[in-house]
Amino acid sequence: MPNMIExxxxxxxxxxxxxxxxxxxxxxxxxxxxxxxxxxxxxxVLLKEMMGLVLPDSGKITVDGVDIETATKSRLLELRKKxxxxxxxxxxxxxxxxxxxxxxxxxxxxxxxxxxxxSAVADRLRMVGLSGxxxxxxxxxxxxxxxxxxxxxxxxxxxxxxxxxxxxTGLDPIMTDVVDDLIFDTQKxxxxxxxxxxxxxxxxxxxxxxxxxxxNGKIVRYGTPxxxxxxxxxxxxxxFSGSKDGPIKVY
Amino acid sequence: xxxxKGALELTGRKTLKMFADAGSVAVMLMDAVRMxxxxxxxxxxxxxxxxxxxxxxxxxxxxxxxxxxMVFGLQCYVGFRNFGAESMAGTIxxxxxxxxxxxVLSSIMVAAxxxxxxxxxxxxxxxxxxxxxxxxxxxxxxxxxxxPRLTAxxxxxxxxxxxxxxxxxxxxxxxxxxxMGTNASMYYDNSVLYVNGADIFNSMFKALVxxxxxxxICCYNGFNTKMGAEGVGKxxxxxxxxxxxxxxxxxxxxxxxxx
Numbered sequence: 347m348p349n350m351i352e353x354x355x356x357x358x359x360x361x362x363x364x365x366x367x368x369x370x371x372x373x374x375x376x377x378x379x380x381x382x383x384x385x386x387x388x389x390x391v392l393l394k395e396m397m398g399l400v401l402p403d404s405g406k407i408t409v410d411g412v413d414i415e416t417a418t419k420s421r422l423l424e425l426r427k428k429x430x431x432x433x434x435x436x437x438x439x440x441x442x443x444x445x446x447x448x449x450x451x452x453x454x455x456x457x458x459x460x461x462x463x464x465s466a467v468a469d470r471l472r473m474v475g476l477s478g479x480x481x482x483x484x485x486x487x488x489x490x491x492x493x494x495x496x497x498x499x500x501x502x503x504x505x506x507x508x509x510x511x512x513x514x515t516g517l518d519p520i521m522t523d524v525v526d527d528l529i530f531d532t533q534k535x536x537x538x539x540x541x542x543x544x545x546x547x548x549x550x551x552x553x554x555x556x557x558x559x560x561x562n563g564k565i566v567r568y569g570t571p572x573x574x575x576x577x578x579x580x581x582x583x584x585x586f587s588g589s590k591d592g593p594i595k596v597y
Numbered sequence: 598x599x600x601x602k603g604a605l606e607l608t609g610r611k612t613l614k615m616f617a618d619a620g621s622v623a624v625m626l627m628d629a630v631r632m633x634x635x636x637x638x639x640x641x642x643x644x645x646x647x648x649x650x651x652x653x654x655x656x657x658x659x660x661x662x663x664x665x666x667m668v669f670g671l672q673c674y675v676g677f678r679n680f681g682a683e684s685m686a687g688t689i690x691x692x693x694x695x696x697x698x699x700x701v702l703s704s705i706m707v708a709a710x711x712x713x714x715x716x717x718x719x720x721x722x723x724x725x726x727x728x729x730x731x732x733x734x735x736x737x738x739x740x741x742x743x744x745p746r747l748t749a750x751x752x753x754x755x756x757x758x759x760x761x762x763x764x765x766x767x768x769x770x771x772x773x774x775x776x777m778g779t780n781a782s783m784y785y786d787n788s789v790l791y792v793n794g795a796d797i798f799n800s801m802f803k804a805l806v807x808x809x810x811x812x813x814i815c816c817y818n819g820f821n822t823k824m825g826a827e828g829v830g831k832x833x834x835x836x837x838x839x840x841x842x843x844x845x846x847x848x849x850x851x852x853x854x855x856x
Contacts, residue, residue, distance in 0.1 A: 399729050419737075426735040433733075437726035451734045454637075503734075 350375040350507060350539040351396050356405030358391060365391050366402065367563035378533050378540040380550045382585065383560035384594055389543045390434055392560070393509045396541065397429050398422050409507070427455065430505035434512050436496035438484040444471070444495050445480040451502045470498040475524060489516040497525065501532060508532070510542040514549055522546065526553055547586055551575065559585065561594060618817075625739065625820075626813040629747050632740045642745040650711040650746070651753030655760060657710055658703050662761035665698055666690060666768025673769075674777050683779050687788035690769035695792060695800050699762035701848050704807035707750075707757055708840040712815040715746060716836035719819025720829040728820065738820065747812040754808030755801045762800070799855045806851065807844050814840045 351373035358366040365388035394400040398414045474494040514522040584592030673686035818836035
């Protein structure tokens with residue numbers, strides 16, 4: 347299988363804080379890759395680097411064969427059209443209603459008429475179980491609802507690559523299942539490449555084709571769900587069992 | 598020795614940062630200017646910004662103009678009365694309002710009112726990742742957010758200047774003619790006698806430049822906001838202070854070329 351995104355020896359620090367010290371990761375085209383790891387280990391930064399929102403201090407990142415660092419600004423904007431991203435806090439435009447948020451990428455990048463956009467928006471909102479919330483503003487929504495609107499907005503253009511930053515955190519168990527299925531189904535249906543950051547072990551094992559575990563600025567393990575289920579790698583076992591004792595230091 | 602070294606280092610660092618910032622603002626401004634003719638034209642956003650920067654600033658600009666004109670008219674009247682030239686107060690009021698007070702005061706008021714809100718809005722968008730979200734949807738934030746604000750400022754600022762001048766002249770007239778009893782036709786004649794077209798043109802040109810300064814400084818500070826609510830507050834303060842200082846500096850620079 348060819349790789350959609352390749353990260354080679356990526357280093358990144360913010361001030362004195364080292365976030366990545368030599369990340370090597372290949373994201374397989376048309377598959378769901380889940381990134382797991384403790385909070386604060388730079389998983390969100392990893393997604394932003396893939397999209398060129400954050401530039402690494404050193405190392406190389408290519409997306410579909412294009413080197414992000416040397417790409418021109420217009421090339422980068424063109425490349426970003428391939429991406430959809432669900433931000434950790436949804437990052438909805440708070441001056442726009444729910445339906446305006448979902449319509450935004452369609453208005454910007456398609457020649458759809460007002461009516462087509464309206465029906466597309468209604469369609470996307472139904473998909474995430476939010477029909478009827480059209481005219482609400484983001485400040486009137488709960489965290490989980492915001493996330494689902496963010497998801498509808500990110501999927502609006504049917505991107506080639508979807509990046510999900512903790513799509514199920516803050517959702518109730520039933521909605522978690524719905525969103526998991528949504529990620530899984532859209533991936534199979536549209537054959538998109540997905541990168542998911544998740545803490546939810548159950549959904550990780552359910553949706554992932556590949557799992558990468560990040561700790562201390564590096565990918566400490568990469569493999570299939572089967573591998574993660576059976577390995578006796580102490581990092582993986584500690585994370586999966588949710589124990590504070592083990593090689594992953596909390597304090 | 599340690600203190601001196603520390604002070605020198607601090608000065609050096611601050612100076613370097615100042616020049617780096619100035620450079621970044623200039624680059625961003627050039628970027629925005631190049632994008633003005635680029636599609637899609639966001640007419641709705643432009644009108645909204647003109648309303649916000651221009652129309653909503655009208656009351657405060659009127660008040661500024663009226664009271665500045667009144668107090669300046671009064672001071673001129675009192676000063677000129679010492680040698681019996683009260684009727685010349687109109688000349689000074691008109692020249693000062695048109696050449697300096699109109700453009701400078703109206704733009705400082707707009708910077709304080711609309712510029713601060715501009716930075717706070719963009720800063721909040723930055724810290725809540727809404728600007729990243731724009732990037733992620735392949736929409737350039739400079740094109741989507743800065744271009745409408747820049748063009749709106751360039752359109753609105755000369756208009757604000759005109760309103761400020763008009764009400765300044767009325768304020769001066771009111772104090773001199775109605776309160777102090779200077780002959781109305783003499784006051785009017787002296788007001789228009791020394792004002793020519795170049796004065797008005799230069800005044801509008803200044804207002805246009807001040808509009809560019811406000812939009813670029815306030816957008817730059819908004820886009821570069823860091824660290825949450827406190828960061829938004831800091832960015833807003835910095836934006837207003839920098840805009841006001843730059844308006845006064847550029848006023849002198851432009852005046853020295855224009856006179």
